[in-house]
Amino acid sequence: MIIKNIAILSLLLLAVCEITTAQTTITFEVPEGKNVIDSIQIHSPTNNKLQTIPFKNNIRISFTEKFPERYMFIYLEGDIIRETSQYWIDTGNIRIVVKGGEPGDSTYTPITETIIGSPLTYKAIDFLEKRSSMERSKDTAAVNSYLIRFYKENMNNPLSFVAGDFFYLYNRENNIQQFTQINSLDELQDSVIKKNGFYAKMLNHRLWTKAHFLINFFNTQSFNNIHGGTVTGLIRPIWVNVLFFLNDKTPAALKELAALKKALPRFTSQKINLLIAVNKVHYPSWKNRLMKLHVKDIILVDGDTFFDQTSFSPFTKFYFIEYGRKLSGYYDSFDDVKKIYSSHYEGSL
Numbered sequence: 001m002i003i004k005n006i007a008i009l010s011l012l013l014l015a016v017c018e019i020t021t022a023q024t025t026i027t028f029e030v031p032e033g034k035n036v037i038d039s040i041q042i043h044s045p046t047n048n049k050l051q052t053i054p055f056k057n058n059i060r061i062s063f064t065e066k067f068p069e070r071y072m073f074i075y076l077e078g079d080i081i082r083e084t085s086q087y088w089i090d091t092g093n094i095r096i097v098v099k100g101g102e103p104g105d106s107t108y109t110p111i112t113e114t115i116i117g118s119p120l121t122y123k124a125i126d127f128l129e130k131r132s133s134m135e136r137s138k139d140t141a142a143v144n145s146y147l148i149r150f151y152k153e154n155m156n157n158p159l160s161f162v163a164g165d166f167f168y169l170y171n172r173e174n175n176i177q178q179f180t181q182i183n184s185l186d187e188l189q190d191s192v193i194k195k196n197g198f199y200a201k202m203l204n205h206r207l208w209t210k211a212h213f214l215i216n217f218f219n220t221q222s223f224n225n226i227h228g229g230t231v232t233g234l235i236r237p238i239w240v241n242v243l244f245f246l247n248d249k250t251p252a253a254l255k256e257l258a259a260l261k262k263a264l265p266r267f268t269s270q271k272i273n274l275l276i277a278v279n280k281v282h283y284p285s286w287k288n289r290l291m292k293l294h295v296k297d298i299i300l301v302d303g304d305t306f307f308d309q310t311s312f313s314p315f316t317k318f319y320f321i322e323y324g325r326k327l328s329g330y331y332d333s334f335d336d337v338k339k340i341y342s343s344h345y346e347g348s349l
Contacts, residue, residue, distance in 0.1 A: 024091045031100040036108050041074035045197025068120050075110040083110040088124035093117055156190045161198040165205055172209040179311045211327030213310045223299035234275050237324035241273040245317050249285040253316040259334040263349045270347055279303040279314050
């Protein structure tokens with residue numbers, strides 16, 4: 001679909017449909033006698049609801065979004081979808097001018113001629129076109145530089161998360177160390193903006209990508225087991241694997257190990273695979289405690305290699321892995337592991 005970047009200053013209106021949020025009103029305009037649209041369906045990732053609005057005068061609908069958003073518009077004549085379009089829309093008073101068609105014209109397709117009052121719309125279109133062009137050039141450094149720069153320029157705007165999402169997807173094969181650039185910027189984003197649906201999408205892609213490398217790390221290499229011998233294939237294709245990575249011996253780490261120890265009988269009864277990985281630099285300080293644990297797989301891991309190959313820092317942390325392939329989350333506290341287990345499965349830890 002092509003948007004002509006022109007302003008239509010005078011229109012005889014047949015239909016006006018307004019979408020109102022706390023900060024945004026979108027007005028659709030169609031020339032007099034040129035409308036065959038009965039209704040519009042509207043969806044946004046954050047709202048995650050498909051709402052159908054009769055295309056008549058002075059129709060208003062409230063959304064929960066209070067920041068720029070990518071909206072999907074589905075134009076309908078009866079049950080026939082005439083056109084589907086998606087645009088990033090700024091907050092404020094926005095006009096979407098739609099080219100009209102003759103009633104009864106079965107070939108009519110609604111075409112958005114211009115979007116007035118939303119510079120973000122055209123910024124998003126330019127970004128997507130430039131990103132696509134740069135990726136075809138296969139200049140990894142240039143693509144990464146552009147995505148990082150665009151992310152920074154659009155901080156506290158959900159459009160930045162689109163750049164972040166592309167960054168993860170573009171680097172997922174062999175440049176996972178690049179992830180730290182976006183990770184550090186994420187921390188600077190406003191917490192309100194993080195409620196946007198694209199933030200969740202970006203995090204899901206990040207988690208999916210990092211899960212691939214994390215699981216491969218433990219399944220494709222051999223590790224020394226503190227009980228003797230070497231082991232591999234440590235993340236099992238079963239419902240739940242819990243990986244506990246131990247780093248230096250701190251009061252907080254001691255507390256989490258004690259909490260885990262109390263729950264060991266339930267790991268057995270619930271048939272949960274438990275793997276404890278210890279940063280081998282700190283193993284001497286943990287040795288006496290770990291040797292007393294009734295856990296089959298307690299392995300020694302080089303912390304630097306772990307970071308290089310997974311992009312996870314070698315800090316004390318729990319990883320909750322489902323079906324041997326899905327990283328559902330990683331946590332500082334065993335209490336969080338118990339919560340996610342109870343929310344997904346019957347029983348408790």
